[in-house]
Amino acid sequence: MSYYVYILRCGDGCLYTGITTDMQRRLAEHSEGSGRGAKYTRSHGVERVEALWSTADRSLASRLEWRIKRLTRKQKQELIADNGKFSGYFGEDAAELYKREEIQL
Numbered sequence: 001m002s003y004y005v006y007i008l009r010c011g012d013g014c015l016y017t018g019i020t021t022d023m024q025r026r027l028a029e030h031s032e033g034s035g036r037g038a039k040y041t042r043s044h045g046v047e048r049v050e051a052l053w054s055t056a057d058r059s060l061a062s063r064l065e066w067r068i069k070r071l072t073r074k075q076k077q078e079l080i081a082d083n084g085k086f087s088g089y090f091g092e093d094a095a096e097l098y099k100r101e102e103i104q105l
Helices: 023-031 039-044 058-069 073-081 085-090 092-097
Strands: 003-010 015-020 046-055
Touching: 003 023, 003 039, 003 058, 003 073, 015 023, 015 058, 015 073, 023 039, 023 046, 046 058, 046 073, 058 085, 058 092, 073 085, 085 092
Parallel strands: none
Antiparallel strands: 003 015, 003 046
């Protein structure tokens, strides 16, 4: 099973980061107001998925989520625009553990 770390752009322009094993299901939960999405995305809406990475286990996914959440907004935007920034922010070792995925939802 793969785990995914994602960055969403919300209706107010903010960037929300989370993890999941099923991106389509999780995006639907965030978007449809089913009560299963995060409180923030329920109240601010979701415009689109900005970035998506896959990894082998939950521990690695949680670690990347935490590290992305610690980035500044500007750094997150740079990471979204250029995945080449990944190793600069998180190190060469981390770049080998996470794969940037094409967003096809």
